[in-house]
Amino acid sequence: MGHPPAYDGPAIAVSDLRMRYGDKDVLTGLDLEIEPGGVTALLGPNGAGKTTTIEILEGFRGRSDGEVSVLGVDPARGDEAWRARLGVVLQEWRDNGKWKVRDIVGHFAEYYRPYTEPWGAGELLEMVGLTAQAGQRIQTLSGGQRRRLDVALGIIGKPSLLFLDEPTTGFDPHARREFHELIHRLTDLDGTTILLTTHDLDEAEKLAERIVILAGGRIIADGSPDQLARAAATTAEVKWIQEGQLQIHATEDATDFVRKLLATDDGKVTELEIHRASLEDAYLELVAKFEAGQAATAVDTFLAKLWLASFAKREATR
């Protein structure tokens, strides 16, 4: 009654999305499909285009080219009823700090009422852990409390799809943990799909069942935290000193390599070390190269590591 018809396609479907600012290509052909339910993290270094992507999906930003469907609607043509099915938590937004927490929640609830039955202020503030702050002015909240209010305002209309842009930037470890607990609580709500952006791999691994890595204008890796970790962990780096020289060799079978090395070294190998690359190593290297302005090399190296790993896996299953 008054509610939009149920939609049972993908929550998000993006095909060959392109975005160019002036003469700078930020997205160069992004393909992404997200089924309803669960948390997906869009992970990437600063400047990779995460905010651009999420703002296009939210309908806040036009695109240069490509097909985009969010809850079955092109965001460029989304109406108010469509918007009311989305929850949006921006990187930061300004409001009047003199408002009381309970009052701003009530104000936002009214916006959604023509389309849906919003959360009541009491239960919503309880859910985000702000009951004690209900009568406080926004300007007196801590950073973590402030962010929880942002989330409360994002979910007040019981959205089918919630966007969170860099939700924990600037948090201390305690606030971050509390926030992660809040997200886990939200995913227990009926069928809410969450897409969040972060540049922190640890956060993506803790929060999301699917991690999509964006770099160099496109998606360069996509999988569960476990799948990506396994893909990155297959290659090992063997380091040793021989006749005063540091030697390094990358291999998928470190045991076999070391056995052969020691069988023929005449006792000259010292300081032998085996380091198995982790997803974190691969990702940190990607970020460092990206920040040094070597976007193309960064992506190639990262892909080589994951490719080598998936190739090794294919060989092993033959």
Ligand SMILES: Nc1ncnc2c1ncn2[C@@H]1O[C@H](COP(=O)(O)OP(=O)(O)OP(=O)(O)O)[C@@H](O)[C@H]1O
């Ligand atoms: N309105 C704009 N005009 C011109 N360039 C822009 C605009 N918005 C973003 N950019 C550029 O596009 C690139 C991607 O920016 P975007 O904010 O989407 O990246 P991001 O991955 O969200 O980064 P961060 O993690 O730092 O928020 C950056 O180089 C940025 O400077």
